[in-house]
Amino acid sequence: MNAPAFLAVIVAVLAVGLAVTRVLDNQYYYFAAYVVLQYVVLATAWNILGGYTGYVNFGTPAFFALGAYTAVVLIRSVKAPLGVQLLAGAVVSGLLGLALGYLTLRLRGVFFSIATLALAVVLQTLFVNWNYTGGARGIALTRPATAALFGSYVQFLFVVMLGLAALAVATAWWIERSWVGRGLAAIRDNEEAAECMGVPTLRLKLLATTVSGVLMGLAGAPFPYYVTFVEPVSVFDLNYAVNSLAMPMIGGTTTWVGPVIGAVLLGTAQQIATVTISSALNLLLVGLILVAFVILAPEGIVGLVQRLTRRSAGRAGA
Amino acid sequence: MIALDLLLNALAAGILLGGFYAAVSLGIAVAFGLLDIVNIAHPVFVMLGAYVAYIMNLRYGFDPILTGLLFTPVFYALGVVLYRIYYVSFERKGAESLRGLVFFFGILFIVEVSLLLAFGVDYRMVEARYVGESIKIGPVGIAFRLLVPFVVGVALTGALYLFLSRTFYGRAIQAVAQDSFALRLMGANPFKVKDVAFGLAIATAALAGALLIMIGPVEPAMNREYIGRVFAVTVLGGMGSIGGTLVAALILGIAESLTSTFYGPSWAVAVSFGILLLALAVRPSGLFGR
Numbered sequence: 001m002n003a004p005a006f007l008a009v010i011v012a013v014l015a016v017g018l019a020v021t022r023v024l025d026n027q028y029y030y031f032a033a034y035v036v037l038q039y040v041v042l043a044t045a046w047n048i049l050g051g052y053t054g055y056v057n058f059g060t061p062a063f064f065a066l067g068a069y070t071a072v073v074l075i076r077s078v079k080a081p082l083g084v085q086l087l088a089g090a091v092v093s094g095l096l097g098l099a100l101g102y103l104t105l106r107l108r109g110v111f112f113s114i115a116t117l118a119l120a121v122v123l124q125t126l127f128v129n130w131n132y133t134g135g136a137r138g139i140a141l142t143r144p145a146t147a148a149l150f151g152s153y154v155q156f157l158f159v160v161m162l163g164l165a166a167l168a169v170a171t172a173w174w175i176e177r178s179w180v181g182r183g184l185a186a187i188r189d190n191e192e193a194a195e196c197m198g199v200p201t202l203r204l205k206l207l208a209t210t211v212s213g214v215l216m217g218l219a220g221a222p223f224p225y226y227v228t229f230v231e232p233v234s235v236f237d238l239n240y241a242v243n244s245l246a247m248p249m250i251g252g253t254t255t256w257v258g259p260v261i262g263a264v265l266l267g268t269a270q271q272i273a274t275v276t277i278s279s280a281l282n283l284l285l286v287g288l289i290l291v292a293f294v295i296l297a298p299e300g301i302v303g304l305v306q307r308l309t310r311r312s313a314g315r316a317g318a
Numbered sequence: 319m320i321a322l323d324l325l326l327n328a329l330a331a332g333i334l335l336g337g338f339y340a341a342v343s344l345g346i347a348v349a350f351g352l353l354d355i356v357n358i359a360h361p362v363f364v365m366l367g368a369y370v371a372y373i374m375n376l377r378y379g380f381d382p383i384l385t386g387l388l389f390t391p392v393f394y395a396l397g398v399v400l401y402r403i404y405y406v407s408f409e410r411k412g413a414e415s416l417r418g419l420v421f422f423f424g425i426l427f428i429v430e431v432s433l434l435l436a437f438g439v440d441y442r443m444v445e446a447r448y449v450g451e452s453i454k455i456g457p458v459g460i461a462f463r464l465l466v467p468f469v470v471g472v473a474l475t476g477a478l479y480l481f482l483s484r485t486f487y488g489r490a491i492q493a494v495a496q497d498s499f500a501l502r503l504m505g506a507n508p509f510k511v512k513d514v515a516f517g518l519a520i521a522t523a524a525l526a527g528a529l530l531i532m533i534g535p536v537e538p539a540m541n542r543e544y545i546g547r548v549f550a551v552t553v554l555g556g557m558g559s560i561g562g563t564l565v566a567a568l569i570l571g572i573a574e575s576l577t578s579t580f581y582g583p584s585w586a587v588a589v590s591f592g593i594l595l596l597a598l599a600v601r602p603s604g605l606f607g608r
Contacts, residue, residue, distance in 0.1 A: 054416065056416050056419060056420065058423070103599070106598065106599055107598055107599075109416065110356045110416075110419055111553075111598055113356075113416075113419055114356075114358075114545075114549050114594070114598070115594070115595060115598050117358075117545060117546070118546055118549075118591035118592075118594045118595050118598075119591075119595070121542070121543070121546055121587060121588065121591045122588050122591045122592060122595070125584065125585060125587055125588035125591075126588070128584055129582075129584055129585065136584070238427070238539075238542060242423065242424075242427050245420060245423070246424075249420060280431055280434050280435050281435065283427070283431045284428060284431040284432065284435065286427070287424050287425075287427035287428035287431060288424075288428060290420070290423075290424040290427070291421060291424035291425065291428065294407075294417055294420050294421050294424065295403070295407040295421065298417060
């Protein structure tokens with residue numbers, strides 16, 4: 001997809017999202033769509049590090065929660081508006097991402113992944129013990145009753161998350177198309193060889209971890225106003241780690257479309273399953289689908305489609 | 319001298335806890351340290367072992383240790399099946415490390431959610447005559463619910479050490495870890511050896527789970543705390559050295575016990591992950607690395 005077409009799609013999606021808020025009044029749809037869009041951001045962010053660069057991050061909850069807790073601190077201390085919360089959440093999680101990037105100097109492959117999991121648990125322990133943000137008991141917040149130009153605050157949050165999703169996807173799209181993406185792919189395929197060929201591996205890795213962290217922090221920052229109750233167990237939930245990795249794996253990790261497809265499919269399926277079946281059963285489903293895909297279709301849906309079209313193209317050519 | 323009493327008690331509890339941590343970590347020491355299989359789901363199999371002990375205790379009044387021993391063959395079979403799936407899907411294609419990691423992460427999630435569906439989030443525990451007892455040596459009180467897991471854990475470690483160093487199969491497993499290509503030249507099949515080794519690794523989870531539920535009540539999500547612990551112990555112990563695993567487990571047990579005594583139990587979980595991060599960053603080959 002070339003740049004004008006891509007931009008047109010992004011603008012069209014944003015316009016449709018805005019138009020929907022003028023027509024649809026049922027609040028449930030906004031609550032549900034918010035979660036799906038949040039997963040689009042998280043999955044895309046994960047994929048920039050995991051899919052493009054080949055560093056598997058189990059620490060999504062750490063970045064997400066850091067964004068959320070930054071917002072909590074700002075709400076409690078100065079009643080900062082949402083824009084400030086987003087900015088601060090992005091900066092704080094981005095800094096954590098930068099630190100994680102330096103960790104890749106010592107740790108690669110499996111050890112890196114285990115370290116990210118450790119990071120999430122250490123951070124969770126810190127927040128469990130920090131009373132200012134509610135500690136283990138959690139903290140209740142009141143979201144503003146209304147937002148200017150919007151019917152309800154949840155509608156406003158939905159539009160914000162839609163904008164963040166567009167931002168995340170556009171970032172991934174840009175990375176993929178630029179020298180950055182090619183450098184990251186070189187790191188994924190063979191880091192030593194890339195370094196020898198003059199690819200600035202450390203700088204690129206720092207960029208990837210930081211961008212990934214910023215986007216995850218952005219996804220977490222509106223969360224306190226969305227749930228209005230923040231406590232460590234639910235913000236540091238392992239589901240975020242599993243979902244943000246399962247969605248790109250299922251969609252396909254090599255392009256920006258993969259995480260979006262995975263997040264929309266899996267996210268929507270989970271929203272429906274939570275309402276119709278049960279939330280525990282739908283998590284079981286996610287696990288099973290993830291394992292099935294990683295065994296049977298490691299290239300994900302995008303890879304499957306590509307294989308099918310290539311085969312039919314080959315047949316037409318012969 | 320209350321502080322000294324406190325310190326001695328914390329040390330004793332830490333050592334006992336360490337023996338138990340060794341039992342939980344053995345499976346990872348073998349699977350990850352020796353076979354290079356990142357079985358991040360090992361702690362969840364320990365949870366499975368704990369729930370098996372719980373059911374057998376509740377329904378038939380079985381002693382948890384007895385259940386643990388009885389179910390080692392079942393867990394061994396489970397391990398063999400899991401390894402074969404892993405082998406066919408990843409190892410044979412040479413795509414093991416990262417995708418294999420994601421595979422085990424998925425398994426972890428499936429088993430955890432299944433336990434959640436079956437037993438809910440309530441804490442479960444076992445009853446046995448000796449669980450509530452304790453003895454006192456000077457100022458130090460030693461609870462049987464910690465002493466028994468310590469003894470069984472150390473015995474299990476010893477048994478595994480003897481198996482790996484004295485028997486044909488044990489030596490074959492160590493040979494796979496060193497150079498599986500050379501092993502193939504010697505006429506042995508690395509796949510078969512790893513099959514047995516991974517089966518054994520999961521089999522230890524049956525017993526470790528029984529010990530876990532003896533120490534305290536369990537709930538399904540608890541396995542995550544143990545991911546940090548088992549990997550910290552394995553990395554610190556030098557990736558597959560059984561003796562090193564025991565020493566590292568004792569260090570971790572003492573560090574956690576001191577932390578929870580003097581700073582509060584809510585900090586104890588971070589200790590293992592802190593040690594892990596530190597070990598990974600400063601000395602990835604561990605204290606007893608090859």
